[in-house]
Amino acid sequence: MNGTSQMLVYLIAIPLFSAAFLLLGGRALDKVGHIIGTLASSAAFVIGLLEFFAMLGRAPENRGVTQRLFTWIEVGNFNVGASLFLDQLSMCFVLLITGVGTLIHIYSIAYMSHDHDRRRFFAFLNLFIAAMLLLVLGDSYLSLYVGWEGVGLASYLLIGFWNQKPAYATAAKKAFVANRVGDVGLSLAVMIAFVQFGSVSFSGVAEGVEAGKASSLALNCLGAALLLAAVGKSAQFPLQAWLGDAMAGPTPVSALIHAATMVTAGVYLISRSHFVFDVATIAQTLVLIVGAITLLFGAIIGMAKDDIKKALAASTMSQIGYMILATGLGPVGYAFAMMHLLTHGFFKAGMFLGAGSVMHGMNDEVDMRKYGALRKYMPITFVTFGLGYLAIIGVPPFAGFYSKDKIIEIALDAGGAKGIILGSITLLGAAITAFYMSRVMLMTFFGSKRWDAGTHPHESPSLMTIPMIILAIGSVTAGFIFNMGDRFVKFLEPVFHSEHGGHGEKAHLLPPIVVSALALTAVAIGVSIAIAKYGRGKEIPTVAPSDVSVWTKVARRDLLQDDLNEALFMRPGQELTKALAIVDEKVIDGAVRGVGSLTLDVASGVRKTQTGFVRSYALWIVVGALAILAAITLVTL
């Protein structure tokens, strides 16, 4: 049913070789490193586009293509190899990764122009692109796992890119550790899949699930393990704490990895494993709960942040919460989760690049309390950021409106009390999003100048503004294009085998137009409150006021997530480590040393047979010969 394509491997190979070349090439490549890196990413994008058009040329049910890469070892039934697989779902990601990735490469040429390690930066970006493509192109959980670890590594390297600052190195470490917790989930999932179905390929597991090879308990465990992995990678509750710290990385990295692509890998994992979640109802409910909590969690944190990048990071967390929630709603949700993922990829990447542009003009200042009135000084940044803003809060006809509205709609349609609760949460989230994004907008571009002395804001060079403009165009139009005639949903339909029109034909709790009206009302309320608090004539102190309510304080502290982690995991962990160290020292080392010295004793005992005398060697041969003769005779008797 699926065709083959010999091009897929180049998608990964080109950025991978470029990364290796840039890393191994050394200082000699400093002058051209950024160009090579950008070309490699562009080449991958072109291949992605070619594959996309080739895909559109095939019948919808035959659009998946595979490429057998190699067989590592094949002994009897044991067969380990690797294949790549590209279907409509991976295609969305391939275009997002390479498209947005290339724009961000271009942006970084200017953004990183003063960094003497720019070559290394581009090498890591290329490494990320290659790993992320492997993640979405692998045909099995095992190859996904390799890509999954690869993006984690690239993310670690890039967050800690300026590791001369200890705080940044610590942030990178924190992200790495939080991700490791999630990775345990993925490795558990791989093992459960192998034990239950004897296969780790997506198709093998899907067939196994369909054939009823696994009990419902096993399926729910598999689902929960996959969810744990998704939670770690996508910064969802309760493993979300690392994302704010990850903002220590250069801003293009935040845009690419921590907004548009890597953090959405969890959504990909759950959508890709739809065959598991469709039957594992408990795990699916867990997905819903995680999504709903994170959606609000991120939004609330976003209200209290003064650091523009951390505010955006909190918003990313919240928006991914929307996507996860949508995937938790089953077949009707996957396509809309993907749609929101893509539109979010545009507007959030655009806003991060905008934030980078602002920082570029403001001596790397990130505190919004020291911004203000920038719209006159950075008009292009203002307009592109503003379009992204309109998209994220969900004003029609901008992209976020279509995708978020659909999620609210299907959440309300989930049925019964569940529908009402989820619907209310998504609506509340929309209102809060409108509030905190308006706050960012107002504090940055409007109001009075609160700059530090010696700051001369200026518009960024065109290498930076052009990617921002392109992303802004995407933020404006993507939603409309995707939604026109449901073409996006139809495009993804063969992947999820969802009966098309799960929405529209099914009885709605509320008519779609009412839902849209409700959502817009929520947005209007959020924006109004923000204007009332931060709008014209309101004085914004340049130092965050400390006489605030306890709720604000808690929100500023990331809703105490770090404190919680510290109390629940770090301190007990430290105690456990100490205890284990003692056990290790006294018991295990003792045993090992015992075995070791016993073996050594045996060895030196046996070594005495090695006398060096030929006569004793010859005697051993005779003894051996007699023993063999005796043995053979005994066996035959």
Place this chain on the structure above:
Amino acid sequence: MITAPKIEYGALAPVLIVLACAVLAVLVEAFVSRRQRYVVQTSLSFAAIALGFLAVLLNKDVSGRFAEGAVAVDGVTVILQGTILIFALLGLLLIAERGFQSFTAQASALPGSADEQRALASGLQQTEVFPLTLFAVGGALLFPAANDLITLFVALEVLSLPLYLMAGLSQRRRLLSQEAGLKYFLLGAFSSAFFLFGSAFLYGYAGTTTFEGIKSVIRASPGNDMYLMVGLSMLTVGLLFKVSAAPFHSWTPDVYQGAPTPITAFMAAVTKVAAFGAILRIFYSTIGGMVWTWRPVFVVVSILTMAVGTIIAIAQKDVKRVLAYSAIAHSGFLLTGIVAFNKSGLDATLLYLATYGFTTLGTFAVVTLVRDAGGEVTDLNRWSGLGKRSPLIAGIFTLFLLALAGIPLTSGFIGKFAIFSAAYESGNISVVIAGVLASAVAAFFYIRIVVLMYFNDPQEDGTSVVIPSPVTALTIGICAVATLVLGIFPQPVINMINSLATFVAG
């Protein structure tokens, strides 16, 4: 009237070419002037190997018995002869190294005598090692192809006699080297006696020395004839001695240590392939019908060999002795492939021989490079901190050690995996368990060397890694690449062995 035997020169060409070149090399030694000998000898040797390899390639699809049934050429022979020639080439490259001296200037001179002083002072180097090597290679090529007890014995001696001499050629520590050569000769002669004794008994039992003759007699009258039992046991002793299986292994550490390191490398790779080749032909093909008789013996010998090799290796302080015990342990691993006695066991044994040969040649090649003013440094304590001083060489040595330990992504893992799964498939779980346990113990002493090289401080005692000349560098490079490639993309080789490895029918 005596009719001339029919000789199929094509099928026998690999052996004939190498032996003819060996004879030529003797003449070269006698008639070519001293100064030109090195060039002529090396060219001749490499040409012999290359032509021999070509002849093997031409025999790819041959399957039959030749020279009046004395020699069998089939898929197994082709694979083994090809492997032997590749290893012989790599060994010869090491032997041809002239950047530093491994061989005594004049083997016939007594250690410490005036003769030796004179030979050293003249700065000239005898080149008798080349014809000796070629004779050994010729014997090795014939050994796995022999289809007759007499041919097998002749091949064994042609292989062994030059090795006894070559073991005594070391330039440094002459006495140790000569002692090694003498020990090897005495014990080799002793085991040959067993071998011949066993052959005589088998002839007494079957009335013929050809393998298919013995096979058909066994098939006709399966039973416990005493002649058969004694013959079989003694033959087994002779063969197990050659692969240094316990308890016939005691010569190995002394000889490996005393012999010049290039010779040790050659011996470790080539002899092992040849001897296991012969064992495969005899036990898989000729007396395969009696598997229930010999398998228990091999199970015990295999486990004992693994245990002796790995356990004693732990207590060693000399790198060559560690590697010697490692070679013994690997013989134990290889014997599990014989125990398996199925097609996958045959394939796995051939694969293991190929992977092991490259790795062991590479390991010894690295050993030749670590030197001080007095020659090679084999005391492990003086290897400490080598990773800091010579990261590249230490890195490559680490790769070889990891391969010997059987760590994934090296050829050693693929070989061990294949051979243990074959044994598992045949239901002989005991050897598999012993094998896995022994691998775990073995990993300890391999990793210990790695730790020593990387985590200890370098010693200031003049130990250094000499820059290898192209011949040695080439050997190390080829072995390292083969170790990696066979670890990462083994499938083509596995497929080739799988499709080619069959014994001639009958």
